[in-house]
Amino acid sequence: MSSAGRSPVTGGWLDPNKKFKDGVRPGKRRLGLALRALCRLLRSDDPTTTGRRLLNQAEAAKRLGCNADELSRYLNDPRIPSREFLERLHKEACADAAASGQDVGISLEALLGLRTSALGERRSCEYCQEMGEHIDSLIQQLNAPCPACAAHQRQQEARQRQRKQLAARLRSARREEARLRMTVAELKVTVADLKTELAEKTASEAGLRERLTAAPSARAQLPVPRRPGDRQLNTRDVSAARQLVAQAEELDSSGREDLAFTLLRQGTTELLTPAETALVVTELRYRERDRLADDLIHVYGRDQGNQDVMAVALELHEKGAPDDAGAILRAALG
Template sequence: MSSEGSKPRAGGWLERELLDEGLRPRKLELVLALRPLFRLLKTEESVKSGNRPLTQVEVANLLGTNTTSLSRFASLDPRVPSQRFIEDLHNAARFSATSQDVGITLDALQTLRAKAEVENRGRCERCAELGRRIDSLTQQLSAPCSACAVLQQEQVAYQQEREESAARMAALRKEVAAMRAAVQERETIEAGLRARLAMAQASRAPLPVPLRKGDRQRSAKERAVARQLAARAAELDGAGKEDSALTLLRQGTTELLSPSETALVMVELRQQERDHLADNLIHVYGRDQGDRHVMAVALELHAEGAVDDAGAILNAALR
């Protein structure tokens, strides 16, 4: 046989059969957890050689021990490695592994070592049997009962049903909100159309009358238009739609009504005790309209006896 054939195969020391006679079940668990970590170990030379497995001597040197102790640690020999050795092995395996996931945590590995150590210190003739019974009882306790499994499934189904119901309720709320917004927008548009229709009907030319009687029909028309617009705004405000009422007033007075009609709207709002609508309309009209329109509204308000409102609209125009 050649000299190469007589050399021990790298990694072969980890393939030795474990003759388990049930005498050391805790040590067996520890050894079965240690061997995969030994196989993960690498050095620069082994990487250069194509990631070949390390020999027993190389592993011993890497972990600061000797081959005799290493053989005992990797077999069912009674000797148990120290905590420091377990920690060094786990760190070295994590360093060698590409993902640093070695399949077992350091805490779990130390727990196995502690159990093996207790087993080794307190051995008696009945230890193996007691160990097997403890393992069996532990497995029974760990396995969930059928009733628990059914209850868990019911809880999962109930949670899914609650989540689905919450999603449906959220969708319904969004749909209701959209419908309410659409209804409010439609009501505002309808109110504007009614006001425009009323103003268009009222704006038809008055019947001819003698000049000496004055333009009483035109004054009645203006009052009718102003009364209709103020009434519609009060109706919206009474329904809790103050914003829609203010929008209607601003658009109607600035786009459709004359200054004299606008002043009459303000007077009508005061008479209907919608002071907040009147105050807002006075402020916005005085701020946004030209001086000639504001002066005309102020004169009409003064003529109607609304002296304070006439001063208020002039003050709004000066700011």
């Protein structure tokens, strides 16, 4: 009988390797093996179960119109079943095999021939024994591997491997999609934080501009060089410079040094006079914001006109900061 499309059964009442009882002759053994193979095709059609499972011995016996002990004797003992039993078993096995897309593997005529051989063996009929041997030969031919079935089995296995590979790729793609979604979410949070910082910076600059604009607008530029003792910084000018330094210090303390320096650079170059700028530098030194002071001196000396740079240098020198005065002049010279 062909075994294409079947799963081997090991152990239990349908094990093909299960030993027969003593006294079972070869012809009956062949019939018993054929009966076991047909019983392995019987499946449960219970809708409450998952899949089409194999029947147990009691369920199979009930379906075949006998009891479990009688079925066991047909499969394992010398007892030979009736023709009606074989016809019913073959019919039920054919129906379940067709539903599962399998081949029953033995015709009813061949099955009845095995019964005839077993009966003749029991009666010591030489003709029946000869027929049994002939039937055995035919069964061996039927059990020979079918090239088409083997090719079909290989195709099924290849398709199964391909499905597993595609499923693995799909799982990998889904994981990558989840990772990218998380990255996009993190980038959105980063962009929102940057927008918040930009809004804070804009608001800070706007507030500074408003406060500085409120100060007297008619501040005359100090001449270069100025006469010793000439002071043109009034109280409001000093307040504006110190307020600028205070805001820059607050930004620097919160870890936003770049915003602090941008505020200082724009405030000194766009809003404050050279004298006020010198006061900003000395205030930064006093508050120990040396890095901001150094950066401001370098950028101011590099970008501003010579007259403004000289005015700031002179003011720094007169405030007792000759090193800063020299540094801003060196920055102007490049």
